[in-house]
Amino acid sequence: MDTISNKLTLFQNNFMxxxxxxxxxxxxxxxxxxNKEGLTSLIRAAEDNxxxxxxxxxxxxxxxxxxxxxxxxxxxxxxxxxxxxxxxxAMCYVDPGFGQEAVLEIERCVKKLGMIGVKLYNQYTMDxxxxxxVIEKCIELDVPILIHAGYSRVCFVDQPNMSHSxxxxxxxxxxxxxxxxxAHVTGGGDWMWQLRGIADCPNVVTxxxxxxxxxxxxxxxxxxxxxxxxxxxxxxxxxLGVGKLLGTQISEKxxxxxxxxxxxxxxxxxxx
Amino acid sequence: MNDNHIVIDTDAxxxxxxxxxxxxxxxxxxxxxxxxxxxDKICVSSLEAVFYRxxxxxxxxxxxxxxxxxxxxxxxxxxxxxxxxxxxxxxFEKDIQTCRELGFYGIxxxxxxxDYVLGDEKSQEAASLAAKHHLPIRIRAGFEDDRQRxxxxxxxxxxxxxxxxxxxxxxxxxxxxTGFYPLMFFQKGSDLLNYKNVFFSTWKDDIYxxxxxxxxxxxxxxxxSQIVLxxxxxxxxxxxQFLRLHNCKELSEMGKKSILGDNIQSLFx
Numbered sequence: 001m002d003t004i005s006n007k008l009t010l011f012q013n014n015f016m017x018x019x020x021x022x023x024x025x026x027x028x029x030x031x032x033x034x035n036k037e038g039l040t041s042l043i044r045a046a047e048d049n050x051x052x053x054x055x056x057x058x059x060x061x062x063x064x065x066x067x068x069x070x071x072x073x074x075x076x077x078x079x080x081x082x083x084x085x086x087x088x089x090a091m092c093y094v095d096p097g098f099g100q101e102a103v104l105e106i107e108r109c110v111k112k113l114g115m116i117g118v119k120l121y122n123q124y125t126m127d128x129x130x131x132x133x134v135i136e137k138c139i140e141l142d143v144p145i146l147i148h149a150g151y152s153r154v155c156f157v158d159q160p161n162m163s164h165s166x167x168x169x170x171x172x173x174x175x176x177x178x179x180x181x182x183a184h185v186t187g188g189g190d191w192m193w194q195l196r197g198i199a200d201c202p203n204v205v206t207x208x209x210x211x212x213x214x215x216x217x218x219x220x221x222x223x224x225x226x227x228x229x230x231x232x233x234x235x236x237x238x239x240l241g242v243g244k245l246l247g248t249q250i251s252e253k254x255x256x257x258x259x260x261x262x263x264x265x266x267x268x269x270x271x272x
Numbered sequence: 273m274n275d276n277h278i279v280i281d282t283d284a285x286x287x288x289x290x291x292x293x294x295x296x297x298x299x300x301x302x303x304x305x306x307x308x309x310x311x312d313k314i315c316v317s318s319l320e321a322v323f324y325r326x327x328x329x330x331x332x333x334x335x336x337x338x339x340x341x342x343x344x345x346x347x348x349x350x351x352x353x354x355x356x357x358x359x360x361x362x363x364f365e366k367d368i369q370t371c372r373e374l375g376f377y378g379i380x381x382x383x384x385x386x387d388y389v390l391g392d393e394k395s396q397e398a399a400s401l402a403a404k405h406h407l408p409i410r411i412r413a414g415f416e417d418d419r420q421r422x423x424x425x426x427x428x429x430x431x432x433x434x435x436x437x438x439x440x441x442x443x444x445x446x447x448x449x450t451g452f453y454p455l456m457f458f459q460k461g462s463d464l465l466n467y468k469n470v471f472f473s474t475w476k477d478d479i480y481x482x483x484x485x486x487x488x489x490x491x492x493x494x495x496x497s498q499i500v501l502x503x504x505x506x507x508x509x510x511x512x513q514f515l516r517l518h519n520c521k522e523l524s525e526m527g528k529k530s531i532l533g534d535n536i537q538s539l540f541x
Contacts, residue, residue: 001528003310004514024482038482045480048519154427155419188419192292211476212417213508216295239478239519243512247305249295 007246011050016259017268018046018241020146020183020209020233021056023080025073034076043084045238053268056080057091057119057146064123065095070105078113089268091119091146096134103137110141116267117144117181126163126180127170135175144179144267146207150189151197165197172201179203179264184210184235186217186244195224202229205263209233213240218248227254231261278312280352280533280540281510282410283450283473283502286334287319289415291422294319296506299341303349309503309510312533313350313540315410315448317380321356328367331355335374352377352540354410357402358386359394368401377540378408378448383434384426391437399442408539411435413451415507436462443467446539450502451475454490465494471536473502474513479520488522496527500536 021042026035046054058073059065065073070093077090092109094102109115118138124130126147138145150156151164168182180203185194187210198204208218208230221230227250234241245255284306286297296305297319306314316338321330331353338351355371357364357379368379379402383390390411402409414429421427429451436457439447446469449457454472457464464470472494478484490499503510517528 001514001518001525003308004511004518007511008515008518035482041480041482041485045483049515150419152419153423154421188417190420212420213476213512214416215506215509216293219295236483237476237478238480238483239516240476240512243515244509246515247509247511 004246008050010246010252010255011242011259014256014259016051017053017055017232017261017265018051018234019055019181019231019261019264020207020235021054022236023056023058023077025058025076032072034079039080039083043087045234046087049238049242052087053089054087055089055091055116057093059093059119059121059148060095061121064097065093065121067098067101067105070094070102074105074109074113074115078109078115085272090115091117093119093121094134095123096120096128096131097123099130099133103133106134106137106141110143114269114272115143116269117146119146121148122159122162125161125167127167127174128161131171135171135178138179139175139177144181144264146181146183149182149184149194150187151193152189155189165194168204169197169201172198172204176203180205181231182206184208184233185221186210186212186214187235188212191217192220195221199224205229205231207231207233208245208258209235209237209241211237211240213244215247218244219250222250222254227257228263230258231264232258277529278533278537279310280501280536281306281311281314281503281505282448282471282500282536283412284314284316284505285319285507286316286337287321287330289319289507290323291416291425294506299337299351300345302506303341303345303347303351305505305510306349307347309514311349311510313352315352315354315378317354317356317410322382322385325361327356327358327361328370331367331371331376335376354378354380356380356382357398358382359398360386360388364394364398365401368398368405368407372405372407376407378402378410380410380412382412383430384414384428390430390434391441395438396441399438399445403442403445408446408448410448410450432456436464439464439467439470443469445469447471448473448500448536451504453477453486454494455486458493468498471498471500473500474516475502475504477516479516479522487516487520491523491527496523496530497535499531501532
């Protein structure tokens with residue numbers, strides 16, 4: 001255990017932002033509430049692994065997400081941030097299919113609640129024209145978009161509108177001012193496909209969250225994108241997420257760059 | 273590891289995988305990352321042997337590679353070669369005997385890649401022979417996450433029920449089950465807990481309630497004495513397997529040492 005303890009000192013001694021985590025709601029009788037047990041557990045995980053900030057969202061993961069459901073989800077995530085204001089930051093979740101209502105919710109969350117980005121899920125692919133209003137609002141407010149993503153030839157039939165890297169690249173090239181995080185390059189599926197698709201899009205970064213811990217996956221991510229375009233994340237796979245970066249054979253300088261998320265640090269609102 | 277406790281990785285491979293480039297897949301490279309993680313002994317099979325029609329060609333190349341490595345290198349890591357056995361290929365009985373004589377420490381069965389179902393007659397014969405030669409049998413659920421598999425790769429993992437069928441038919445053998453979610457074996461109502469010679473490596477299990485706490489469920493269900501370390505290198509980074517134990521407050525230091533190597537040390541002494 002001494003060996004892993006020594007490796008963890010890199011995390012202990014450096015600024016560390018987890019750009020991809022979630023808190024969830026739970027059903028209690030006929031109402032929903034923030035899952036506080038999950039939140040407490042997440043905070044423990046952050047402390048175990050020396051994370052300075054957790055950036056979380058609460059997406060509706062199946063079907064259309066009506067504006068009132070998004071608003072409820074965003075209020076729950078805001079409740080979590082209020083409970084741990086020095087540790088947590090939030091991303092606002094919307095379904096772009098609701099057009100102007102989605103835009104108004106982004107304005108509410110960013111301007112009134114201090115959220116630092118927008119989370120999009122699998123309701124529409126990133127290059128769908130329906131995304132335009134949301135993208136333009138994010139550019140105006142200077143906040144990044146975290147888009148759920150993945151590619152597989154043999155899987156994801158239940159998520160036909162999940163974005164893959166070619167679709168994200170199309171949106172990124174149409175809106176070069178938009179800052180996009182392609183979620184969890186190591187979240188399942190063909191990570192090499194995901195890397196190749198966004199390699200020439202400087203306004204797209206990726207996070208290394210997810211349960212895939214393939215040797216070489218993080219090294220290849222850095223090789224294709226450069227460390228400054230790689231963010232640390234876990235997305236529910238805390239030990240796997242931390243462990244994979246500990247095991248990655250890249251320079252310590254690159255690891256520190258990924259841990260800090262230097263390119264995205266300005267979005268964090270550390271002085272909050 | 274010091275104070276007479278050693279660290280044994282039960283789940284590793286050498287060689288090439290047909291569906292993607294591998295890293296750290298030579299003896300020297302794998303030994304380097306194993307040493308970096310404090311591993312003393314590491315069970316390895318040949319990936320080529322999985323895919324060759326005659327698996328023995330891959331097995332023989334593996335034993336040569338690890339022997340050459342041990343002669344030419346001062347690494348503290350010891351390789352424990354496992355032979356890939358295809359019980360549906362002619363002469364497999366002799367292969368097991370030969371592997372024992374050559375110094376292999378165990379065998380591995382790959383039913384999906386060799387197109388049979390565990391528990392069938394031939395796999396039972398292989399299990400009997402392995403038991404006779406005191407060779408533990410390793411069975412891995414699958415090599416890659418199913419979401420990323422190549423369309424020519426097998427689409428599913430080894431079914432738990434087929435593993436149960438083999439073990440209950442040939443309980444005299446010793447088994448190391450890797451890459452499975454161990455509790456799947458018990459959800460099916462099997463009596464696998466009665467078999468003390470079955471070892472389970474944990475894989476993607478975690479320790480955080482309401483996020484992923486499957487490791488906590490495992491250590492509450494399966495005797496610690498039957499849980500072992502398995503990294504699945506060079507497919508996977510080794511560090512998550514150690515980090516989980518490091519951060520697990522629900523497990524004693526003695527329990528951690530048991531999982532890291534004590535539980536299985538006697539098989540390889």
